[in-house]
Amino acid sequence: MATPSSSITAGGGERATDAPVATTRGAIIARIERLPSNGMHVRARLLIGLATFFDGFDVIAIAATLPLLISMWSLTPGQIGFLIAAPSVGQLIGALLFPALAERFGRLNSIGWSAGIIGLMSIACGFAPSFEIFALLRIVQGLGLGGELPVAATYINEVTRAHGRGRFVLLYEVVFPIGLLISNAVGAWLVPRFGWTVMYFIGGAPVVLFFILRRAIPESPRWLAEKGRLAEADRALAAFESRAKGPLAPLGDVSAYDAMTGKHPRRRVRDLLSKAYIGRTLAVWMLWATCGFIQYGLSTWLPTIYKTVYHAPLQLALNLAAGASVLGVIGSLVCAMIVDKVGRKPVINVSFILCAISLALAGVFHAESVYVVAGLCALSLGFLASGFITAYVYTPELYPTSIRAMGCGFGGAWLKLAAIFAPTLVASTIGSGNLSIAFYALATVPFVAALTIHFLGIETKGKVLEQLEA
Template sequence: MTTVELRSAEIAARIDRLPASRLVVRARLIIGAVTFFDGFDQLLIAYALPALRTQYHLDTAATTFTITVGAVGMLIGALLTGGLADRFGRVRVVMCCLVLYSLSSLLAAFAPGIGWLQGARFLQGIGIGGEVLVAATYISEIIGPKARGKFVLLYELAFVGGLAMASLVSAWVVPAFGWRILFTVGALPLVLVVLLRTVPESPRWLATRGRLDQADEVVSRFETAAHQQFGPLPEVAPIASTLTAGRASVWDLFRGRYLRRTVVVSVLWFTSFLVNYGLASWLPTIYTKVFHLDVSTALVYSMVTTVAGLIGAIVIATTVDRYGRRTGLVVGLLGGAVILGAAALVAPATALGVMVFVSAAALFIYAVNLALNLYGPELYPTRSRAAGASIGGVFARLGVIVGPIVTGVAVGANGGIAPVFGVLAVASIIGCLTVALFGIETARRSLEDVSP
């Protein structure tokens, strides 16, 4: 083992023995605030759509494009930012994504026409699609294996909380003040740039880039904070694995043990996000167009579904270390499949019936979406962890694109969504079988043990 490899492995071992000090929690809270607004901005278009359809006389095709153009931006963001984060650092890329999606939301608020709004949503999607994946990678790298699942998923609740807050704010703002104010609120996270500059870079990433003195300095800060808060620290465990230094390569993701992992997480990301956004992005419009609810009632119904999803996310965040990632994903996808399959058979004929089925499914599917932000980064080595997460993110954004198109075609064809439930149930089953048959368990294992 070379001196560089030895010091890199020592840095990882020092991180893994530390409890979550106030300094580490502070970093999680700041990054979490960025991710909260990422979630908030992501679904704004769904809640603005009923008003936009009326103002700009949008048909089904134009409505679908307005939804999916942002998803295309998210796909590009996911594809680009992983490699950038592996090269230039996690925190720097998170900051750039924050600035992009905030300024784009402001541009959307002042858009003079629907074309400008669609362009703003495309740019915003790039920032949104990149931030959440890189941020999740960063959070997973600053904590040890014993509580990593809970630590990361409590952070990820910020994203689900942002989705829920978007529904709450929209239910009040859109009927009272219009959709432009909604996008103005989406620009508020610009103030977080100052706080982000105080967040230390991932020491694991610094070590893989050969910046060992900086990595040592960051870990020393974590150790000092933990000692002051908790007293004497555990001894550093014997070094049994290394952080492989060197340049990241996208080909790392498609060879050896990582090829199967890439296939598994890609299928999981695609199917779970297809299900989630196939319904969530169209729900307010379905309620107003198919069931003729007023905008206020439609937004309240959508809010109930988002809150149900938040409950499911809290459950998996507090149980994922105990029962494991693989078990949580299997249960979530299976539960979603059963409920959506039942909805396809029952074919609810009222808005209330649709809300009940979709909200029940959201309890399971939101939990899956949340867990993937933990599971994906754990499957790859530090040198290419963000790139690995971004590959999964690309397939997630493909699901975000395909899901609304599937739902939009069904709504436009027959004015109902019963057939969509069946399609989404099949997607959930495919994801469930994939992780059950080919997924590996990563709970309570060092990142370097899972992915040397």
């Protein structure tokens, strides 16, 4: 039922009253598009960013603790590869399950449930008595890890206006490489002193979100409006508007936004592979598969490679791996500053080409010192982080609200599928000490991805999400 749009009180400023406007999907979008970043946006970024942070934390937690787990449980190379890849099985399921839940029950419910699983299973891992139990717990934890990121990216995109959306979203998503950096640093300091369990007890923090998230921030107004729950969408958006500084701009004519919402039919999951979206979907799948292949095929192995192949002491191996995360944060911050100016596709493609070059050079110089190899690996992961973080703003922009979370979820599923197989590539070469084949194979993937995105992807910068519907 259409209701009059409520008057908006801009936080700290005078009351700005719009002429009465029926609360339609178009009116909700128009209000989002006039809404500047404010305190509620910051709160959303901080709380949802906590779960995203610990997704990055988990990636490095296994890397930092793996050398000790190998020794404690006398693991074979095959068991090591399985231990790294095991969570990806759960993540593959979670990347499809939680976006489906988000489409039906809401973005915040899905994020809260996934965060609870992440935290609870991480704590349980700290008490695991054996390799088998530890691996099983990480598979279950993977359900939450796989489901949180795509739904979180969907939510953050949906509450953000077109102007400056890339920068806004990427400044939120930078918590992932920061998670990598901090967890590397924390792991390098804590693990040698307190053992491997401390990392997993720290990783239990996201369980708090299960209890507070839905009370602390409003549901996505775009999702509520798309579901026809216009009164709830109005209240959710009013919560954002009430935190704005200064009076909001007049709403004006919303007919153009109403026209956007009525231009295309409601899409279903099968439309991801329809003629309208197949090019975008293939570009997305290749983008996410590349990120998973490199991230899990390389970064989780780095401390073990440095220790096993190059005979570096454990502390040095952990420090060198931590150094790689610094470049990831720097690359991500640079992307956040330029992505709205140069566009999504150029940032992703250039980042992936430079990543491929760095990995190829690591293959050429694999017989040199550990510092040369570590430097090239750090460069490759820094460039990868630049493309990876841009995927979180680019992917949700490519799909309409009705299938946005599922579009992101299928992208995440390809990331996890690649993560299942990538660690075995390195495991098959680590015993011989000749890593050139692994580096060359890894380099091929981002190069092919850059070509795919160049030819099949579309540019999305500066456009309202509903304008991008095919």
